[in-house]
Structures are given as structure tokens and as C-alpha cells.
Amino acid sequence: MAKNNKFDKIINIRNKKASFEFEFLDKYKAGIVLRGTEIKSIREGKVSLTEAYCYFRGEELFIKQMHIAPYSLASHFNHDPVRERKLLLQKQELRKLQNKFSEKGLSIVPVRIFINDRGLAKMEVALAKGKKTHDKRQSIKEKDAKRDLQRMAF
Template identity: 75%
Template sequence: MNSKKKMAKINRFEKKINIKNKKASFEFEFVDTYVAGLVLRGTEIKSIREGKVSLTEAFCFFKSEELFIRQMHIAPYSMAASFNHEAVRERKLLLSRKELDKLESKFAEKGLSIIPIRIFINDQGLAKMEIALARGKKTHDKRQDIKEKDAKRELGKLAY
């Protein structure tokens, strides 16, 4: 009977959360990175702790001097009944005024975007997002990255 109680007490939120946008480093060249807080509603933090987040199509934009993220998908929490959250909505990002002003001035330059790189839970249990001021890569830059990865892989094989 004790083993059943121990099994029931295992926390499904125990693992470290580090959800990455894998396409971002392939599609963009990072100029500068920032860590921002997220304004979440209701059951969104529980879904993030379960790892049910998609950043692949997400992007950041300014609306009345505040930074928001759009197209970030947080799956509805499975244990919630009627008080569940919307999966895709605009969410506010929390940065200091100094960082926001710096980002907004650089964002006005042609060819720069603000994209999410990863979501993680910090030591205090708060959801944080790492964002990057980025410039889109050209096709030849992407080919060069693929060549470099292949060369590293071949060197790794020869080392063993």
C-alpha cells in the first residue's frame, strides 16, 4: 500500500522545462538576446510545466510601447474543466523600460525581427522567455551552416 501512495505523490511538474524554438537558429542570425517574463492566465502555467508549448510560428511585436507575443500555442490544460485558457492569444512580455526602449529603437531598423528562442521555468517557479533581436538569414548563409554542421559531424565520427 505504501508503494501506491508513493506513486500517487510523484509530481508530473518535477522535470526541468526548457522548450526551444529549433527553427530560430536556422532561419535567423541573433543580434542580441533578452530574458522576459510572461503574463499568463489561469491554467497556462500548468500547461507550460507539462511542456505543451509550441514556439515555431511565434513572433513578437510592439503595441503602444509594450511588447507582446503572437502565435505562441499553449495547449489547454487537460485537468481543467470549464476554466481553461485559449490556446493561441496575444501575451504580454515583461521587460524593463530601458530594455523596451532599446529594443524598440533597434526593431525600427529594416530587416530586424524579435523572435522567441526558448521558454523555461526559473528557480522561483516563474515562466520566463528568452527572446532575440534577429536578422533573417539568406539562403547561402543557411547552406553554409549546413556545411559547417556536416563538417563537425564528420570530425566527431573520426575522433572515435
């Protein structure tokens, strides 16, 4: 007898642009404060992280420009697609991030959003440093070489 789990659909939405634009130094898993129908849209996979960025307001971490599409089956009580959302981290992680964020050239970038085994939406954020043009060229070369090796294997 198979166990029926309502969270069988795996949601793992990545920000591919971030790995090309930034070099990740540290990664953290954070909870997200959501309203109403936002979790239903996330479970449908209707999230875009390409324009999103994180910033501090006081002692709290927020994400801005993360687009969660309105839930299709909702009425007029739907959510605002690009509102800013609070990220939930432990105090010591927030302090560590805030200290490093104040350094010149470092950013906090959303890497991926996923649903954990308890059905909660989580986000992986990274402390990142922007890549230079020659670093981007190097990552393109590595990606091409990897693709060529995979082609030769088949």
C-alpha cells in the same frame, strides 16, 4: 535527506527553426503574463514556439502565435491556446529594443521558454536579422561537419 523541490523537472523548450532562419544580435530574458492553466501546461512541456513572433503595441511587447496546449485536467475554464501574451521587460530594455526594431530588416524572435528556479515562466527573445539563402547553406555545412566529427570520435 534529499530536499524535495517541486520544480525539479527542467523545462527548456527551444525554437530550433529560429536559429536556422535568423542570426541573433542581442538576447533578452522576459517574463510572460499568463492566465489560469497556462503555467501548468508549460510545466508539462506542451508549448510550441515555431510559429511565434513578437511585436510592439504602443510601448509594450507582445508575443503572438505561441501555442500553449490546453491543460488536460482542467474543466471548461481552460485557456485559449494561441492568444497573444504580454512580455515583461524593463523600460530601458524595451526602449532599446523598440529603437532597433524600427531599423529595416530586424525582427524580435522568441528563442526559448523555460521555468526559472522560483517556478516562474520566462522567455528568451532575440533581436535578429534574417539570414540569406547562402548563409543557411553555410550553417547546414557547419552542422554536417560537426556531426561527422562526433561520429569519428566514437
